[in-house]
Amino acid sequence: MAVLHRALCTWFICLIFLILLVLQLDERTRWSWFIVFIPMWIYDSILILYLLFNMTTHCKNGHDGSLRTMKRKIWCFVCIVLKLTAQIMLCLKLENNDRSIYIPLYYVMIPIWIILAISTVDIFFTLISNRSA
Incomplete structure (x- = not known):
């Protein structure tokens, strides 16, 4: 897939996700949050398949x-x-506004914090190795 096609696909999927997100936040729809995130999951599954193929x-x-x-x-x-x-x-x-299953926000953010921490270390070591080379 050409770079232009990948970029257009990425922007299109992000646009659909943002439209669904705005509709949900404005309370114009009463969809499940899982439906709102479907474009992002489609995009992530395409990325996973691409990485596995590579x-x-x-x-x-x-x-x-x-x-x-x-x-x-x-x-x-x-x-x-x-x-x-x-x-x-x-x-x-x-989805669980009725507190049937309470998940604190810091538990939700733990995977994102892991990504940020390891990415910071990875970028630091990449910069150090490129500078010494």
């Missing part, structure tokens, strides 16, 4: 001697899974 071709071809690119792909996969976890927990929190 990882299998990487292992199959064996063209790269270093494991740096494979580690980067695994890190992207872990980030997407953590993002999906945060989205599901956020939907559960927003």
Whole structure:
């Protein structure tokens, strides 16, 4: 898929998600929050399939001697899974207004904080290794 197609697909899915989000927040619809997040889950599933395809071709071809690119792909996969976890927990929190299942907000945000912390460390070490090279 060309870069332009990926960018257009990303913007289109984000646009649909934002439209559904605005409709839900304005209380014009009474949909479940799980329905509102469907475009994001479609996008994340496309990303996961793309990463799995790239990882299998990487292992199959064996063209790269270093494991740096494979580690980067695994890190992207872990980030997407953590993002999906945060989205599901956020939907559960927003759906349960009657306090039948109480999920504190800091539990919902733990996957996002993990992504931010590890990304900060990863960027720091990437900058250090590029500077010394």
